[in-house]
Amino acid sequence: MPSGHIVSAFEEELQFLSRRLAAMGGQAERLVEQAVAALVNGDPVLAQKVIRDDLLLDEAQREIDDKAISIIARRQPMARDLREIIGSIRITADLERVGDLGKNLAKRVNAVAEGRQPASLFRGLEALAELALAQLKEVLDVFASRSVERIGFVRDRDEEIDAMYTSLFRELLTYMMEDPRNITPCTHLLFCAKNIERIGDHATNIAETIYYMVTGDQMPPERPKEDKSHRVTLNRS
Amino acid sequence: MPSGHIVSAFEEELQFLSRRLAAMGGQAERLVEQAVAALVNGDPVLAQKVIRDDLLLDEAQREIDDKAISIIARRQPMARDLREIIGSIRITADLERVGDLGKNLAKRVNAVAEGRQPASLFRGLEALAELALAQLKEVLDVFASRSVERIGFVRDRDEEIDAMYTSLFRELLTYMMEDPRNITPCTHLLFCAKNIERIGDHATNIAETIYYMVTGDQMPPERPKEDKSHRVTLNRS
Known part of the structure; x- marks a missing residue:
């Protein structure tokens, strides 16, 4: 914003919405980081913190929604401008869902800690989470800068996440077959991996919303929306 | 609408939105019904139809979104009225996601058909799907009548769905422990069960949106939003 420029009350309201959303994005990012750390380190105290912190994201969504609707009603x-506000309502819904997915990771900490899983599984999960978090961070940067030309990159990463998820899915199945005692914890890890993959999907949704905010068009629907794990079958020889 | 009443062009637009959304709800319902039938009967042809039909729901969402935003821009x-339109944008997003979840069920038909699972597992899945579909139907009825006093009933059913999902989760884990050949198909069935449970959650989201549309208030957040399966651990004795 050039100095000396007088910002109208309306612009101030839009900027408030944007800042609040960016802050919510940061909260969602931290929540997921901590959920993954709780899972990998088997840390029930951190898991409880994550579960509590998710309430802040629910609150943020309500606040942003109320503000957005009130701006539409008063400012017409x-x-x-309208796309910015409608976009905010969509993005806050995606971020709230990212928080839910992070909370669900945290809730599985105890079930996963039941058995001691090999470090490679946790490394796989961490690597997946790193990609998904990088995706989320990238998207929040695009949101801050509104530089839609970087959105193609976000989509490419989505494919990478799906491929890594599918490979982790396969690894977890193999591990379950090796020893039935692995079945329960690995099932929970499968759901954790799925949650992380979904976080990547929400980041992609947000990218599409930003594209719409800036251009007024829908992104062409070429995006491969799903992982390939539904095809994975492993038969014991 | 009493006969003789002159409906304004604006009211007609709102009614169009409402009808289009109700039609999309019916499509989502049928898609899930067929996906479950494809899964239970191991019917790959029906599964392919479901995967194609999901595109119709994506289109419906784009159409409803565009219409909603254009009404806000032109009619202010x-x-x-504003809550009706914002609510439509939210509901169409939930229905689109219900379609995705149905499509994901259909995509797992082949992987599940790999082994022959006991009929009881499919009965469990069917029973869960019946509850979730009843929930969705109920919510669409509430949408048509705007009779928010029936919304409490929807929430009660959500708890029922979560309890049934958790019991199916336990049953699937047990079955995986009995024979490693069950692990792959049962893992896909676990994800199917989770998808169906999520469809129930989206129905509940829609109920909350209708409540907001009609009253202008958020429903009190007492709702237990998650199933209890994250706590399930089965240790072999």
């Missing part, structure tokens, strides 16, 4: 925005 | 609605 058009075109790009 | 306030209060209840």
Whole structure:
């Protein structure tokens, strides 16, 4: 913003919405980071913190929604301004869901800690989480800068996440077959991996919303929306 | 609508939105019904139909979103009218996601058909799907009638679905422990069960949106949002 420029009350309201959303994005990112750390380190105290912190994201969503709707009702925005506000409502819903997925990771900490899983599984999960978090961070940067030309990159990463998820899925199945005692904890790890993969999907949703906010168009629907794990079958020879 | 009443162009637009959304709800319901039938009968042809039909729900969402945003921009609605339109945007997102979840069920048909699972597992899945579909149907009825006093009933059913899902989760784990050949198909069935449970959650989201549309208030957040399966651990004695 050039100095000396007088910002109207309306612009201030839009900027408030944008800042609040960026802050919520940061909260969601930290929540997922901590959930993954709780899982990998088997840390029930951190898991409880994550579960509590998710309430803050629920609150943030309510606040952003209320503000967005009140701006529409009072200001009757058009075109790009209206898209900004509708986009905020969509993005806050995605971030709230990212928080739910992070909370669900935290809730599985005890069930996963039941058995001692090999470090390679946790490394796989961490690597998947790193990709998904990088995706989320990237998308939040695109949101801050509104530089939609970087959105293609986000989509490419989505494919990478799906491929890594599918390979982790296969690894977990193999491990379950090796010893029935692995079945329960690995099933929970499978759901954890799925949750992390879904976080990547929500980041991609947010990228699509930003594209719409800025351009007024829907992104072409070429995106491969799903992982390939539904095809994975392992038969014991 | 009493006969002789002159409906304004604006009201007609709102009614169009409402009808289009109700139609999309019916499509989502049928898609899930067929996905479950494809899964239970191991029917790959029906599964392919479901995967194709999901595109119709994606289209419906785009159409409803575009219409909703164009009404806001041109008509500058306030209060209840604005809530109707914002609510439509939310509901169409939930229905689109219900379609995705149904499509994901259909995509697992082949992997599940690899082994022959006991009929009881499929009965469990069917029973869960019946509850979730009843929930969705109920919510669409509430949407048509806007009779929010029936919403408490929807929430009660959500708890029932979660309890049934958790019991199916336990049953699937037991079955995987009995024979490693069951692990792959039962893992896919676990994800199917989770998808169906999520469909129930989306129905509950829709109920909350209708409550907001009609009353202008958020439903009190007492709802137990998650199943209890994250606690399930089975140790072999």
